[in-house]
Each structure stands twice: as C-alpha cells, then as structure tokens.
Amino acid sequence: MFQSLWLWTIAVPMALVTSWLVKRTIYSKTNIDRALVLYLLITMASMFGGAVIYYSSPSVLSLVEAVAVNAVLMTGGVIFILRFWGENVDEELNQLVATSDNASQTTLQSSRIETQGIAFRGAAISLILLSEFLMGWAFVLISGTPTITSGTLFQTVVGSDWFIFTMALEMVLSVYFLRRDLPKYFVAIFLTQSVVMFFAPTAIHNSSWVTDSIYLGSIAMIGLLIYVYEFLFNHRLITNVARAYLVALLGAYATMMAGLYLWLVVGNSLLFVLSIVAEMVIYFDVLLMGKQAESSKSTSWMLTPWWVFGFLGLTFIAEYFMGGLFDIQYYGISFVSGISLVPIAGTAINQIGAAFFDFISYFGAITGSAWFLIMMGAEMGALVAFKIRITRELETKIRLVMVIAAYFIYSIFLPSFFLSNAASVPFVGWSMGIGTAGAVAPVFLGAILGTYLITAVLSFLFGSRQVCSVFCTAALMYQGTFYDSMKEFNRSSKLGKKLLTSRMSGLYKTVSSVVIASIVVAAILSYLNAVGIISFTFYGTDIAYFLYIFYFNFLWYVIFVSIPFVGTYGCVTTGMCHIGLFNQFVSRFGLFRLKVKDPAVCAKCETKDCAKACPVGLTDLPGSFIKSGQFRSHKCIGVGDCVSACPYQNEYFYDVRGWLREKFGIGKDKGYGLTKLPVIGTPGAMTNAGKQVDAKPPFGENSSSAS
Numbered sequence: 001m002f003q004s005l006w007l008w009t010i011a012v013p014m015a016l017v018t019s020w021l022v023k024r025t026i027y028s029k030t031n032i033d034r035a036l037v038l039y040l041l042i043t044m045a046s047m048f049g050g051a052v053i054y055y056s057s058p059s060v061l062s063l064v065e066a067v068a069v070n071a072v073l074m075t076g077g078v079i080f081i082l083r084f085w086g087e088n089v090d091e092e093l094n095q096l097v098a099t100s101d102n103a104s105q106t107t108l109q110s111s112r113i114e115t116q117g118i119a120f121r122g123a124a125i126s127l128i129l130l131s132e133f134l135m136g137w138a139f140v141l142i143s144g145t146p147t148i149t150s151g152t153l154f155q156t157v158v159g160s161d162w163f164i165f166t167m168a169l170e171m172v173l174s175v176y177f178l179r180r181d182l183p184k185y186f187v188a189i190f191l192t193q194s195v196v197m198f199f200a201p202t203a204i205h206n207s208s209w210v211t212d213s214i215y216l217g218s219i220a221m222i223g224l225l226i227y228v229y230e231f232l233f234n235h236r237l238i239t240n241v242a243r244a245y246l247v248a249l250l251g252a253y254a255t256m257m258a259g260l261y262l263w264l265v266v267g268n269s270l271l272f273v274l275s276i277v278a279e280m281v282i283y284f285d286v287l288l289m290g291k292q293a294e295s296s297k298s299t300s301w302m303l304t305p306w307w308v309f310g311f312l313g314l315t316f317i318a319e320y321f322m323g324g325l326f327d328i329q330y331y332g333i334s335f336v337s338g339i340s341l342v343p344i345a346g347t348a349i350n351q352i353g354a355a356f357f358d359f360i361s362y363f364g365a366i367t368g369s370a371w372f373l374i375m376m377g378a379e380m381g382a383l384v385a386f387k388i389r390i391t392r393e394l395e396t397k398i399r400l401v402m403v404i405a406a407y408f409i410y411s412i413f414l415p416s417f418f419l420s421n422a423a424s425v426p427f428v429g430w431s432m433g434i435g436t437a438g439a440v441a442p443v444f445l446g447a448i449l450g451t452y453l454i455t456a457v458l459s460f461l462f463g464s465r466q467v468c469s470v471f472c473t474a475a476l477m478y479q480g481t482f483y484d485s486m487k488e489f490n491r492s493s494k495l496g497k498k499l500l501t502s503r504m505s506g507l508y509k510t511v512s513s514v515v516i517a518s519i520v521v522a523a524i525l526s527y528l529n530a531v532g533i534i535s536f537t538f539y540g541t542d543i544a545y546f547l548y549i550f551y552f553n554f555l556w557y558v559i560f561v562s563i564p565f566v567g568t569y570g571c572v573t574t575g576m577c578h579i580g581l582f583n584q585f586v587s588r589f590g591l592f593r594l595k596v597k598d599p600a601v602c603a604k605c606e607t608k609d610c611a612k613a614c615p616v617g618l619t620d621l622p623g624s625f626i627k628s629g630q631f632r633s634h635k636c637i638g639v640g641d642c643v644s645a646c647p648y649q650n651e652y653f654y655d656v657r658g659w660l661r662e663k664f665g666i667g668k669d670k671g672y673g674l675t676k677l678p679v680i681g682t683p684g685a686m687t688n689a690g691k692q693v694d695a696k697p698p699f700g701e702n703s704s705s706a707s
C-alpha cells in the first residue's frame, strides 16, 4: 500500500511533465525546440529503462548497466540537440518562399518541412508511449504484482493500472493545457476518451472493478457515440482530419470491445491492450497537430459514402461486442457456452453449412439478446429524444414518444423480463410474425394467428405505421436525428435511386417474393416437423426460427450499416421483411393515407419538400397530392416527416380517427398532424427542423379546400 502510494507520487508528476511536453511539442517552431522536447522525452524513457534493468535482476552489475545506459543516452541527447542549434524551421520556410521564384521548388521545400513535422510528431508519440511502457514495466516489477511471464509482458504492462491510469491522467492534463488551441468538439471527445481509458477492466485485479468498469466505460463510450452522432447531424462539413480521426477512433473502440469480449471469454487480453496502444497513437497524433487539425480541408461527410459505411460498420462492431459484454455480465459466461454451435466437420458442403449456421447463431445470439437491445436503445433512444425536440407536429412528437416506450416495454421488458412464456402470448411474443419465438408448433398456433389478426386490424385502422413506425425496433434505429438525416442516401446512392417511389422495382419484387416464399416454406416445414410428419431441422434448430434469426438478427443489421448504399429503411424499400410486407399489404386496403388541404398549393409548390423528407424515398407524393388530394402507398409507413417538412402545413394524416369524425360528423376532418391551421401564402413557415425558411408563398391568396 505504502509502496503503491510512493510509486504514484512519481507517476502523477510524470503524467504532468509529459502533458506539458505535449504542449511544448505543439509550440515547437524551431529545430532546437523540437530537439529539446525529444531529448526530455528520451531522458524520461531512459530513466525508467534504467529502473527496468535494475529491478529485473537487482545487483551491483545491473545498477552499473542502468547508469551506463542513462549516461550514454543523455550524452548522446546533448550532442543531438547541439546538431540543431541555431536552425529555425519557420524562418527557413519564410525566407525560401520570399526569395524563391520557382513555385515548384517552394512546394517541394514546404512538403519537406511538413514531412519533418510528421516525423517529429511520430518520434514524440513513440517516445511518450515508450516512456509510459517503461514506467509501467518498472512499477509492475517494483510492486511485484501481477507476475510477469515472458509471453504476457506486453499485456501485463499495458493492461496495468500504472499504464492505464497514468495515460488517462495524461489525456486529461494535455487537454487542459491545450484547451484554447482545440475546437470544442475535440475537447469533449478527448475528455470522454480519457474516461473510457480510465475504466479499463484490466487495470485492477478485482471482479467488482471488472464489472463496474465494463458498465461505466461502456456508458462513457455510448455517451461519446451519441455526442458524435449529434455533432455529425449538426455539422455536415467536417475537416478531413476530424473524419480520419473519428473513423480511426471507432476502429480502436471496435477492437477494444472485441478485445474485452475475448478477454472475458478466453482470458487473452492481447487484442484489448493493442487497442489501448492504438487509441493512444490516434489521440496524440491529432492532439499534436494543434490548430493545424482545424485548418485542414473540409468536406461534407454525406458526400463520402465509403467513409459513412466505415463509420457505421465500426460503430456497429463496437456496439455488438459491448452488447456481448453486457450479456456476459448479466447472465454469466453461460451466455456464451449456451449458444448452440455445431462442429465444422464432414463433407465440404457440410462444413460450409455448419460454418454458416455457427456464424448466424453466434451473431444472432448477441444481436437478439435483451442487453444488446438495451444498449442500442439507450443510444438510438437519445437520438429520437433529440428528434422530438425539433419536431413540429404534436402527432409526430407523440408517435416518437411511443417509439421509445414501445421499444423498451414491448420489445424488451415484456418478452425478456416480464413474461415467463412470451411464445404463448400473441403480438408480444411473436412481434415479427413466424419464427419470432420458435417453431410453428400446434401449441403456438393460436398465438401466431392471434398475432397476425391483431397486427392486421391495427394496420387496417392506422396503417403499417403501427409496426414500422411504432412497435418495430427499426423505428427507434432509423428515426433518431443522425440516422434519419442519412435518408439523403435514398436519393443519391445507386441502389437507393432504383428503390425510389411507390413503384415495385424488379429488385423489390425479387426480394419480397424470395422472402415470402422462404417464410411460407419454412412455416410449413416447421409445422410438419413439430407434428412429427417429417424430421427436418437446420443443424438441430427449427427452420422457421433460424430464418427469423437470419433475417432480423443478421441481415437487418447488414442493411442498417449499408445505409450509404441502400438508403434508410432498407427493410421497407427492398421488401426484405415479411411482417412488414404483410402489414403494408393490409394497410394498402385500410383507412390510413396522407391528405392535403389544398391540392392547388401542391401544384404551385416550388420546393416539394414532402418528397425530399420521406425516409423510404416516396418521391411520388406531390404528384398524387396534386392529382387526388391524397396519397396511399403500400410502402408508406406513416413516419410523417413529409407532414413536418411541408412549408405550407398543407399535409396531414388520415386514419380511423379521421374516418370516425367524417362518419359521425364530429367536427371537420382538419388533419391530426396540424398544430395550427395552414398558413398558405405565409412566408417564413417552419421546416421540420423547427427553423424558419424563406418559404415563398405558392400563390397570393388561399384557394378552396380539396376535401
């Protein structure tokens, strides 16, 4: 205990000095400045290197060796500094630019000096990490725990409290020293990064610390992701440095979560400690750029689909393993051992089949677990809450509140924590129809048919929005601020363009036919197997249930991270969801539709904002409004972004409530989405983001009502 305190009295000042050197690194303009910074870093590293030499095998000889190494490095360092005495990088460059009449030579020299800057940054980062590593190594040797074996030295040191806590402290102190040189968003991200670093489960050998740090570190990471999503939602233009940084950071976090998962499952922390080092390199690289990071070229991230794909994909990998970590904490390691896997053996076909089965089963076990959904819900729910804040229509606000409530109550709490046998309860137990809760067995037939009946009645009365925009978990995932903003990809991506409008494209017909056929065949086989007429399973798992896992716990997420190439709501636009198709089909004949007060307003409307706002790409809205004053489409899931986007508040929802009003003459059908009467011809109407737009009136006076 006393020894540890004594060592911390060295580690804390060491973090302070390193952070100060980080600041000096940024302000170093001359070669002598740079050489001095490197010299001090080398001195620190050699000091701890000497301690490692001595404490590895304490003796007079090792003491002499330690002193000798320090003496050589320090003397060598002084010679190194003298080499640069009197040189000034900036003056050199300025003089060159002023005197040179050869532009290409100037560019060449500038790039040479820039390369020197990169090399200096690289050297500084390497030395910071080296001295941290040597300090951690020395302190692990001095404190005596845990035992170091040659194969795990790197893991022991980097995963230790000496390395982790000192690094976390250095991150905080460096940000403090450089707070005025960094943009606000970098300060917020860096500080949260330091919190994530601090809660490294390997730092303290104690099971409560492992559990608590997994939860607290993950909460910090979720907070960071929410912050980044909102930042991207509010800033389309970001610098190239920020873009590279975000994707690299997410790569490190994806590796970190995968590493922690591996550590808990197989006990090897190598991947985790590598991710710690990677995170530090990424962190210091941007930090040491200082103001230069902000002056790099800016691009709209929406114009870089591959970057968005990388960002979404890496985020998903981090979330996936985080969900797995939560599952292990909650259910114990039996969560992993309970996943049904089959040996990959036999003929080549058998091996491929078994590998496919194992992959989908493992993948689906986590994505279908309650804790993965809780974690995703916290993240995506925050974005939906932000969306509520900027939504104009009361009806849409209420629906978004219902989305959050339905996600946690209907999709998680009731089936996973409340009902002991959800499979016998229609609608809740079989939320996604056939396969959701198990086999199509006689004992569940009532619950399955009941599900289809309830969902069909709801879709007839309210449209398929009841599932796709309320009860389905997809509503929460797609409708938060950041994810909703990516609906532009429905119109810009190659595939997204093919899926636009209510028309059934060839791709839609093919996908939906395959999906329906597969689910019908699987249901029949599942039933025949359940009643004992045939014996058919897919590696011991009911085929209808396996198909459900494949479609909703695997394929759905593939489509989700492929937004830059497919657009948002890919499950609707491609027709890959059989329960969605069923409800959309019923809705086609039901009461739900979108109406406009006055088709003439649409005819003269210049912006056609409703068509641009639709997250499933129904660009045929205005044409239908102009023609018939209303819009019905099997693909319309009633999100209502079009209603919010109409600058003239001309559009509204119509469903059973409107029908009842009409039928029983209770008031006039004014549209439930409207908080005010339309302000036709009023400039400065509101957008769905709640901002005033320069909306030119479509014409000078109001015209007659359409209905």
Ligand code: SF4
Pocket: 467, 468, 469, 472, 473, 474, 475, 571, 572, 577, 578, 579, 580, 581
């Ligand atoms: S199509 Fe299916 S997965 Fe997509 S939102 Fe609708 S019900 Fe959910």
Ligand code: SF4
Pocket: 596, 601, 602, 603, 605, 606, 607, 608, 609, 610, 611, 622, 625, 645, 646, 647, 648, 649, 650, 651
């Ligand atoms: S934005 Fe409004 S006025 Fe314009 S076409 Fe759409 S519903 Fe009609």
